[in-house]
Amino acid sequence: MPDAPHPAEPARIPGAASAPEDPGTPDTAGTPHPAPTPDAPHATDAARERLARAQAGLLAALVAGAPVPAGFDGERLAVQSRALLAKRAGVVAKVAPELPRLLGTARYHEEFLAYATDRPMTAGYRHDALAFAAHVLDHADLSPRVRHALGTWHADRAAPVPPTRWQRLLRSLPPRTVRRIG
Amino acid sequence: MEPMERLGVGIGWRPEIADAIGDPAALPGLDWVEVVAENIHPDRLPEALLRLRERGTTVVPHGVALGLGGAERPDPARLRALAERAEALDAPLVSEHIAFVRAGGPGTGVAGMEAGHLLPVPRTGDALDVLCENVRIAQDALPVPLAVENIAALVNWPDEDMTEGAFLAELVERTGVRLLIDVANLHTNHVNRGEDPATALAELPLEALAYVHVAGGVERDGVWHDSHAHPVTRPVLDVLAELCARTTPPGVLLERDEDFPHPAELAAELDTIRATLRETAHHA
Numbered sequence: 266m267p268d269a270p271h272p273a274e275p276a277r278i279p280g281a282a283s284a285p286e287d288p289g290t291p292d293t294a295g296t297p298h299p300a301p302t303p304d305a306p307h308a309t310d311a312a313r314e315r316l317a318r319a320q321a322g323l324l325a326a327l328v329a330g331a332p333v334p335a336g337f338d339g340e341r342l343a344v345q346s347r348a349l350l351a352k353r354a355g356v357v358a359k360v361a362p363e364l365p366r367l368l369g370t371a372r373y374h375e376e377f378l379a380y381a382t383d384r385p386m387t388a389g390y391r392h393d394a395l396a397f398a399a400h401v402l403d404h405a406d407l408s409p410r411v412r413h414a415l416g417t418w419h420a421d422r423a424a425p426v427p428p429t430r431w432q433r434l435l436r437s438l439p440p441r442t443v444r445r446i447g
Numbered sequence: 448m449e450p451m452e453r454l455g456v457g458i459g460w461r462p463e464i465a466d467a468i469g470d471p472a473a474l475p476g477l478d479w480v481e482v483v484a485e486n487i488h489p490d491r492l493p494e495a496l497l498r499l500r501e502r503g504t505t506v507v508p509h510g511v512a513l514g515l516g517g518a519e520r521p522d523p524a525r526l527r528a529l530a531e532r533a534e535a536l537d538a539p540l541v542s543e544h545i546a547f548v549r550a551g552g553p554g555t556g557v558a559g560m561e562a563g564h565l566l567p568v569p570r571t572g573d574a575l576d577v578l579c580e581n582v583r584i585a586q587d588a589l590p591v592p593l594a595v596e597n598i599a600a601l602v603n604w605p606d607e608d609m610t611e612g613a614f615l616a617e618l619v620e621r622t623g624v625r626l627l628i629d630v631a632n633l634h635t636n637h638v639n640r641g642e643d644p645a646t647a648l649a650e651l652p653l654e655a656l657a658y659v660h661v662a663g664g665v666e667r668d669g670v671w672h673d674s675h676a677h678p679v680t681r682p683v684l685d686v687l688a689e690l691c692a693r694t695t696p697p698g699v700l701l702e703r704d705e706d707f708p709h710p711a712e713l714a715a716e717l718d719t720i721r722a723t724l725r726e727t728a729h730h731a
Binding site: 308309312313314315316317318319320321322323324325327328329331335336337338341342344345348349352353355356385386387388389390 | 517518519547549550551552554555556557558559560561562563564566569572573574576577580601602603604605606639670672705
């Protein structure tokens with residue numbers, strides 16, 4: 266929510282003088298209680314933009330196979346990148362323990378690495394588990410038994426929540442009526 | 448700054464060790480616990496946690512997904528969720544991390560990505576300005592004081608202007624936020640980034656200390672992995688001792704997240720922490 270309105274400066278210090286001119290210099294002189302950075306509502310916007318680009322550059326190198334940004338130690342980034350992958354595989358195995366059980370632990374890790382390298386997580390671990398299962402179903406050479414079990418697992422969890430009464434009513438209407446309502 | 452609530456010696460509450468935590472015979476003398484905020488729902492608190500609350504054990508929610516060090520302002524829904532957990536547990540404070548956990552999206556040229564872990568904030572003026580504003584937004588949204596934790600880093604940002612101690616001191620001065628100092632993370636940054644824990648401790652505003660984290664890790668090829676899956680090692684206890692020589696921490700908490708040992712092993716680690724506190728007690 267980059268455009269969300271910034272709440273007014275907190276009223277933590279009642280009666281504090283209005284913000285000085287320079288929003289970048291914190292006024293901390295001699296106050297026993299923390300003084301607020303005298304920021305105008307969007308004083309940090311420029312810093313946020315620069316920080317956003319820097320952090321996106323680093324994270325893309327760590328999880329999306331992007332080039333190492335200037336000034337970083339590539340070897341260390343590779344260590345961090347592997348650590349993130351291992352943690353992600355571990356957490357997905359925890360939220361969806363059926364996956365390592367169906368594939369076997371070694372095969373699970375091998376397939377997860379193939380799936381997750383260069384493919385960042387975007388919507389949490391449950392979504393990641395589903396996307397991984399779909400990827401395995403599409404790309405891996407599976408025995409018919411494992412393919413069936415994994416396919417069933419995926420279909421059960423990928424199914425949308427049970428339709429509401431309103432959705433059922435819409436579906437029961439002739440297509441043209443639905444289009445007009447939509 | 449108001450005096451910190453005395454917490455004592457505690458352990459990170461995890462479902463895998465809930466039985467041991469609830470059993471005074473298994474883990475005697477436990478003063479408090481910390482629970483990962485994102486792993487509980489305020490309306491469906493685990494029975495074991497509710498029983499601890501009934502016995503008067505303090506429970507502190509510990510957030511991992513806010514990303515206070517990220518470029519975005521903290522998500523109001525995540526802040527609301529953290530506030531609800533603090534209220535449901537009647538917690539005296541909540542804690543989070545000085546880290547970014549997601550990046551990308553509009554204006555950055557790359558799609559939004561989640562790290563799935565805590566990543567270090569560059570210690571620059573820009574990052575500090577953003578972090579201070581994010582912390583103040585969080586403080587305004589929370590019903591109790593916020594403490595923020597130093598993280599373990601594997602990577603170094605180039606062109607940093609400040610040491611970790613100076614960065615944290617400035618953060619505290621500008622926001623009044625409290626500190627959760629993870630001594631294992633100070634050790635991690637010693638091994639991985641060559642940053643001396645003694646220097647960091649000397650620069651830290653220890654009057655802002657809310658509590659301390661202690662955890663185990665492992666060194667592989669010269670890199671310290673803050674695994675929370677290994678026993679607590681002597682160098683980490685040495686950093687705790689160094690901290691205790693400077694101040695009396697209001698609380699100390701042992702973190703174990705994986706490869707849980709027999710409860711007796713955790714009890715022994717807690718005893719070692721208590722002994723370290725006793726032997727290196729700070730006398731003001």
